[in-house]
Amino acid sequence: MSADLPSGFWSGWIIVLTLFSLACVAWLVWSLYFGKDIDEHPEVEPVWDGNLQEGHNAPPLWWFWMIFGALVFSLMYMMFFPALGSNAGILNWSHGKRLSDSYENFDANFAGVRAEIVSMSLVEIQNDLDLMDTAERIFRRECSVCHGPEGRGQANLFPNLHDVDWQWGASAEQIEQSIRGGRSANMIAWQAMLGEEGVEQVAEYILTLDVGGDASLPGQAVYQQSCTACHGPDGAGNPLLGAPRLSDDIWLYGGDFETIKASITNGRFGIMPAFGHRLDDVQIKLLIALLVR
């Protein structure tokens, strides 16, 4: 990685102006201390209003040394670091190099532990309290704003990840897919197709799915016609489509009549963002171990 430094004319411009102004400061300080003294040449000091004349008090010596020290420091700094135009400096320092050094350092310290995690089974990770602690920290940092601090869901939009109901599947592979690629559920709005009455009928029917579905309800026919393709004939759902089980009492958006009606009327489009590029393989594996049973 080579640094993005100014080049050509502007490099020379920076070098000349910087060194020139340093030289001016050096000359000014020098001439204040070692130049000819006013007392020897009273004629150069102006006299104002006939008799007002500035006396001559040299600035204190510590001030001189401070400026002198600062000058020496800036010269050294410009030699070691990229300060003068396209000159990269003796240390060859750059932001990019510091960053890659940090990552080398990180690898040197953690490559062993990380390789070990990659080779461990999920059960082994689950039995390691330290690793689970780390997994929980990652979860709190990345996931808790939606799924809640303990992953128990919140706001009737973000699912509980600790219940038995998995919209997109409970296996390690399916959970990995949910985290890496994200999920985007798509249930269209049914209002236009079913009408207000149809929606109410099918909502009523859905509420009976937990006891097998009341076939005497008018909603049954609607359900069989429009909903089974995704939610299954008995409401068991379909993890391939992210269609939730409707025959239990676990609801993402809510299981009361009004909310179910709203789900059907307006459709639902839950989005779980993809984390494949935000988290690395080790972090994702730890999260899977945290969530899978």
Next chain:
Amino acid sequence: MNGLTIHRKIEEHTGLLIFGILIVSAIGGLVQLLPVLNQESLETATSNTRPYTAAQLTGRDIYIREGCSVCHSQQVRPLIAELERYGPYSRAGEFVYDRPFLWGSKRTGPDLHRLGGKYSDDWHRIHLLDPRAVVAESIMPAYPWLDKRSAKETGNITAKFIALRRLGHPYSDEDISGAEAELEGLTEMDALIAYLQVLGTGLSGEDEGAAL
């Protein structure tokens, strides 16, 4: 000639004094700013950086109006801790269409530069209306008025587009004539979320390999 003679000259000629002060105070800018203004790599847009759409630009103005920068920065620094937390560090070329850029320096809340795509629109909506609804310990203020106001009332979008085009942003005539229509039916909340979702999405893999 020694320092004292020059000193005397300068003290006696105000014009000379003013000139000298100007030169001295300009040196910093001449060395630091002028070369950077002419450094091409800093003003070339990264490959996925696009001029803001009408909704995004309006969202940006709402972001400025509500003072979000008071608590949020928009610059990921090139330090390992920041890369691990937020994603790739910010490049100069990602801000070419920001006038002014909103880098900020205060982080009461997290940096927002790599926010685009991190959360869903739904999450942002809930969070902006009431941060405590999703982050129990949040100290961020609520912005309940955002979804009551129409995005069209947030300034004259056509005039903004024309002004930006004059500054070199590549808006076409159709962009400008269609700007007003794009805001049709959007609330300020929608516009702000459109802006938040495009933050930090201007980088491609190719840019990430570029030198620092």
